[in-house]
Amino acid sequence: MSDFVSDTWHYYVLGLVVLSLIFCVWILASNMTRREKGPVTLHEHIWDETLQEYNHPLPRWWMFMFWGALVFAVGYLAVFPGLGAYQGYFGWSEVKQYQDEVKTTDAQIRPLYAKYAKQDLAAVAADPEAQAMGQRLFLTYCAQCHGSDAHGNKGFPNLTDNDWLYGGDPQTIETTITGGRNGAMPAWGPVLGTEGVKDVANYVRSLSGLANDSIRAQRGKDLFATNCVACHGPEGKGNQALGAPNLTDKVWLWGSSEATIIETVTKGRQNQMPVFKDFLGPEKIHLLAAYVVSLSKNQPSK
Numbered sequence: 581m582s583d584f585v586s587d588t589w590h591y592y593v594l595g596l597v598v599l600s601l602i603f604c605v606w607i608l609a610s611n612m613t614r615r616e617k618g619p620v621t622l623h624e625h626i627w628d629e630t631l632q633e634y635n636h637p638l639p640r641w642w643m644f645m646f647w648g649a650l651v652f653a654v655g656y657l658a659v660f661p662g663l664g665a666y667q668g669y670f671g672w673s674e675v676k677q678y679q680d681e682v683k684t685t686d687a688q689i690r691p692l693y694a695k696y697a698k699q700d701l702a703a704v705a706a707d708p709e710a711q712a713m714g715q716r717l718f719l720t721y722c723a724q725c726h727g728s729d730a731h732g733n734k735g736f737p738n739l740t741d742n743d744w745l746y747g748g749d750p751q752t753i754e755t756t757i758t759g760g761r762n763g764a765m766p767a768w769g770p771v772l773g774t775e776g777v778k779d780v781a782n783y784v785r786s787l788s789g790l791a792n793d794s795i796r797a798q799r800g801k802d803l804f805a806t807n808c809v810a811c812h813g814p815e816g817k818g819n820q821a822l823g824a825p826n827l828t829d830k831v832w833l834w835g836s837s838e839a840t841i842i843e844t845v846t847k848g849r850q851n852q853m854p855v856f857k858d859f860l861g862p863e864k865i866h867l868l869a870a871y872v873v874s875l876s877k878n879q880p881s882k
C-alpha cells in the first residue's frame with residue numbers, strides 16, 4: 581500500500597533518489613585520477629596568500645569506501661523501501677512490523693486473559709498474579725482520573741474506601757467500567773435562589789454532623805424534602821441506582837465545605853465515567869474489576 585496521495589510523488593521521489601545516485605557515481609568516477617609520472621607538483625592556486633595544495637589524487641582506500649557505500653545503497657534500495665512507493669524485495673513496512681509484534685504479544689497474553697475471564701470475579705480478585713496485571717492496566721487506563729493509588733480526587737471517586745456511588749459488589753463494578761456512568765446533579769440555583777440554596781446547604785451539612793446554622797438548616801429541611809429526596813432519599817442516604825451520593829457520611833465527591841456545597845447545589849454537577857466496553861474489551865475489564873474489588877476488600881463496608 582502506498583502512502584502517497586498521487587503517483588506523481590512516487591515518481592518524484594524515485595527520480596530524486598536515482599539521480600542522486602547517478603550524481604554520486606559521476607562525482608566519484610571523475611575523481612578517480614591517478615598520480616602522474618614525475619615529481620609531485622603544486623596546484624597553481626594559493627589560498628589566503630600562503631596556503632598551497634599538492635596535486636595528489638584522492639586516496640584509493642577512501643574512494644573505495646564511497647564505492648562500497650554506493651553498492652550498499654543499491655542493494656538496500658532493492659530489498660527495503662526507499663524508491664518512492666516501491667516496497668522492496670522483502671515487502672517490509674513499519675506498520676506490518678508493528679502489527680506482527682502486536683499479534684505475537686496478543687498470542688502470548690490471550691491465554692492468560694482467557695484463564696481469568698472464566699473465573700469468578702471474587703476468585704480473580706484473590707489471585708496475586710491477576711492483581712498485578714490488574715494494577716498495570718489500572719495505572720495505564722484509570723490512574724489519570726482516579727489517581728495511581730485509586731484514592732481519587734475532587735470529582736473523581738475514591739475506589740478504595742468501600743463507599744460507592746453506584747455500588748461496590750463485583751458485578752456492579754464490572755458494569756460501571758463496561759458501560760461508563762453519568763452522574764447528573766441538577767442545578768438548583770434558579771429554583772431555590774441564593775438564600776434557599778444556603779438553607780439547604782446547611783441542612784445537608786447537618787446530615788453528617790458538620791457545623792451548621794440551625795435556623796437555616798431547619799428551613800433547608802423542608803426544601804430538601806420537596807426537591808432532593810427523589811434522588812438522595814428521604815434521609816439523604818443516597819440512591820445507587822441514580823449515582824446520587826449518600827449525604828450523611830464523611831465521604832464527599834466534591835467537598836463538604838459550605839461554599840462547595842453551595843456551588844454544587846447552585847450550579848449542579850455533570851460527571852462522567854467513560855465507557856470502556858469497546859476500548860478495552862471484556863477480558864481486560866474483568867481483570868480491572870477484580871483489581872478494584874481487591875482495593876476495597878480489607879476496608880469495612882459502609
Ligand code: HEC
Nearest residue numbers: 721722725737744745746747761762763823851852853868
Ligand atoms: C476520564 C476520567 C476517568 C477515567 C479515565 C476513568 N474513570 Fe472511573 N470514574 C470517573 C468519574 C468522573 C466517575 C464518577 C462518575 C459519577 O460521578 O457519576 C468514575 C466512577 C468510577 C467507578 C464507580 C465508583 C463508585 O463509587 O461507584 C468505578 C468503579 C470506576 N470509575 C472505575 C474506573 C476504572 C477501573 C477505570 C479504568 C479502566 C476508570 N474508572 C477510568 C472518571 C474516570
Ligand code: HEC
Nearest residue numbers: 763764765768807808811823824825832833834835849851
Ligand atoms: C435528579 C437527581 C438529583 C436531585 C433531584 C438532586 N441531586 Fe444532588 N446529586 C445527584 C447526583 C447524581 C449527584 C452526584 C453528581 C456526580 O456524580 O458528580 C449529586 C451530588 C450532590 C452533592 C455532592 C455530594 C458530594 O459528595 O460532594 C450534593 C451536596 C447534593 N447533590 C445536594 C443536593 C441537594 C441539596 C438537592 C436538592 C436541592 C439535590 N442534591 C438534588 C442527583 C440529584
